[in-house]
Amino acid sequence: MVEVRVEQLCTDPELYIIRIDDGKIRYFEATWDIPEGITYNSYLMKLKDAVVLFDTSKAEYADLFMDALKKLVDPKEITHIIVHHTEPDHSGALPKVLEENGYRAQLIGTTFARNLLQGFYGDKVVENFKVAKDGEEMDIGGKTFRFIAVPWLHWPDTMITYVVEDRLIFSCDAGGGYGIPETIDDSDEKVVEEYLPHVTKYIVTVIGHYHKYIVQNIKKLKELGIVESARMILPGHGLVWRKNPVRIFEHYERVGAGVPTKDKVLVIYDSMYGFVERRMNIVIDELKKLGKNPIVYRFTDKEVPAVSDILGEVPDSEALIIGASTYEADIHPRIRYALFEILDKANYEKPVLVVGAFGWGGVAGKKIETLISRSKFDLVDTVESRGMPTQEDEERLREGVRKLVSWIS
Ligand SMILES: Cc1cc2nc3c(=O)[nH]c(=O)nc-3n(C[C@H](O)[C@H](O)[C@H](O)COP(=O)(O)O)c2cc1C
Ligand SMILES: [Fe+2]
Ligand SMILES: [Fe+2]
Structure with missing residues (x-):
């Protein structure tokens, strides 16, 4: 009206x-x-x-x-x-x-x-x-x-x-x-x-x-x-x-x-069939254990958040965690677009942890890494692996979150 x-x-x-x-x-x-x-x-x-x-x-x-x-x-x-x-x-x-x-x-x-x-x-x-x-x-x-x-x-x-x-x-x-x-x-x-x-x-x-x-x-x-x-x-x-x-x-x-709100960590990911999501659940669990407040936006076959809402969450976050699957030898299209806009419109000096999942050859994690390294954001770590996360992957993910949190404080 x-x-x-x-x-x-x-x-x-x-x-x-x-x-x-x-x-x-x-x-x-x-x-x-x-x-x-x-x-x-x-x-x-x-x-x-x-x-x-x-x-x-x-x-x-x-x-x-x-x-x-x-x-x-x-x-x-x-x-x-x-x-x-x-x-x-x-x-x-x-x-x-x-x-x-x-x-x-x-x-x-x-x-x-x-x-x-x-x-x-x-x-x-x-x-x-x-x-x-x-x-x-x-x-x-x-x-x-x-x-x-x-x-x-x-x-x-x-x-x-x-x-x-x-x-x-x-x-x-x-x-x-x-x-x-x-x-x-x-x-x-x-x-x-x-x-x-x-x-x-x-x-x-x-x-x-x-x-x-x-x-x-x-x-x-x-x-x-x-x-x-x-x-x-x-x-x-x-x-x-x-x-x-x-x-x-x-x-x-x-x-x-980009003044942060204490403990706010922005978590963004796509997951087509749940493999990235399994990783992100581990990441979110570790964030909570460390007293952080994760704000989560997920692109799945049931949800598509608005990129404009995601952008509005960046300035007062202490850190970002981006999870992506490899899609046709590239970053998943939804994350590709969200990331493009974040790096253009909300380019701040904040630490980022990258999480990736792939089937036969990981590309998303490395590509995101390159994009982040050219921006104002600081890359803390990239944890990328194949299919279902293993026990070892879980340990690397938790370690990645600990590194991210120690970067903030
Ligand atoms: C349409 C489509 C394209 C894909 N392209 C690639 C690819 O180019 N390279 C690769 O290693 N895996 C590829 N994969 C496999 C996914 O990266 C892999 O299954 C990953 O674990 C997906 O995680 P998700 O189910 O959480 O999205 C593709 C999967 C789909 C559905
Ligand atoms: Fe205006
Ligand atoms: Fe204007």
């Missing part, structure tokens, strides 16, 4: 959120399974002699967005549109808004944003585009708008806006998450607790490839002194942060840096 929510966030300045709750989407960016859905947040600020729109919505919901917008303002009265990021989940409805605005509004964004908009929607859309340089301030409706570039959060075009007098941070993708929270803001702790794992999943799947920039950019914002004192952080997806605005950026920092 798709719904639109419009709420006034404050009276001074007069600020509204237009939130499209997309419960219809199944695969964000045509890739990431999100049964939890997503919201696209746009904001409208009415000032003395200016009406400012911060981002828009997806093209698919342009009509819904326009109807909601018209309840707040005549689109012709919009004087400025701030384009923080041009990915079409935020810019898709822009051509429609401009059309109904009569192309009166001035667009503000980075040079990159201008070029991307032109590529997506043509020349007319960028006719009245003002480039904002990193750190540049503009007076709009009697307020100081400071634009700060946050490249790769999520694209090279991305910037945030800081409204100086009101200490408001409009952060678009940065600070966003998947899910359709019941509330608009972070006032309800239960809602926040439920929402944060969706934020982690969002960070890894959407921005994970650039995760070092998360840490860099948040450090940059902190050094500017705007985070600690922010009155509200207003992202382009999910909750608005006003009870404890710092919390969302701190969460981003932890995910970006």
Whole structure:
């Protein structure tokens, strides 16, 4: 189901959120399974002699967005549109808004944003585009708008806006998450607790490839002194942060840096006929004996977990154990894909134990070993053997887990 929510966030300045709750989407960016859905947040600020729109919505919901917008303002009265990021989940409805605005509004964004908009929607859309340089301030409706570039959060075009007098941070993708929270803001702790794992999943799947920039950019914002004192952080997806605005950026920092949750070990494997599974049961048993908390994702003939969920588990794991069977002289296809995405989106310095099973010639273990050795992960050991695990295999597997655990501590 798709719904639109419009709420006034404050009276001074007069600020509204237009939130499209997309419960219809199944695969964000045509890739990431999100049964939890997503919201696209746009904001409208009415000032003395200016009406400012911060981002828009997806093209698919342009009509819904326009109807909601018209309840707040005549689109012709919009004087400025701030384009923080041009990915079409935020810019898709822009051509429609401009059309109904009569192309009166001035667009503000980075040079990159201008070029991307032109590529997506043509020349007319960028006719009245003002480039904002990193750190540049503009007076709009009697307020100081400071634009700060946050490249790769999520694209090279991305910037945030800081409204100086009101200490408001409009952060678009940065600070966003998947899910359709019941509330608009972070006032309800239960809602926040439920929402944060969706934020982690969002960070890894959407921005994970650039995760070092998360840490860099948040450090940059902190050094500017705007985070600690922010009155509200207003992202382009999910909750608005006003009870404890710092919390969302701190969460981003932890995910970006891969800060582990004590004792969490992520275990991922495929098993077609149960041979890998026998090995993994030994591994899981040893992990538990050593006081660890294994989080297990298995690909079998009955279960196929979503790779996006697996990705969301990586940043706060202490270590990973990957089990795979050899399949046509290669890694089993499900693990091949999961591993490819882990190494691309969730590439962290964490120890990994590799477990393999084969019929006539082991390939999976060695291939995974090679891939791991080229990544940031540290290979602790590879335990690969044929068919049914023997007593000796069991001893090697338990020894492998002990090595992994001693690597952590
Ligand atoms: C479709 C398929 C392809 C396979 N390809 C290979 C292979 O190329 N080399 C090999 O040594 N074993 C191969 N095997 C055998 C499995 O790797 C072996 O039986 C392993 O123990 C499977 O563990 P699992 O049942 O837990 O998946 C293949 C098995 C299947 C079903
Ligand atoms: Fe984006
Ligand atoms: Fe987005």
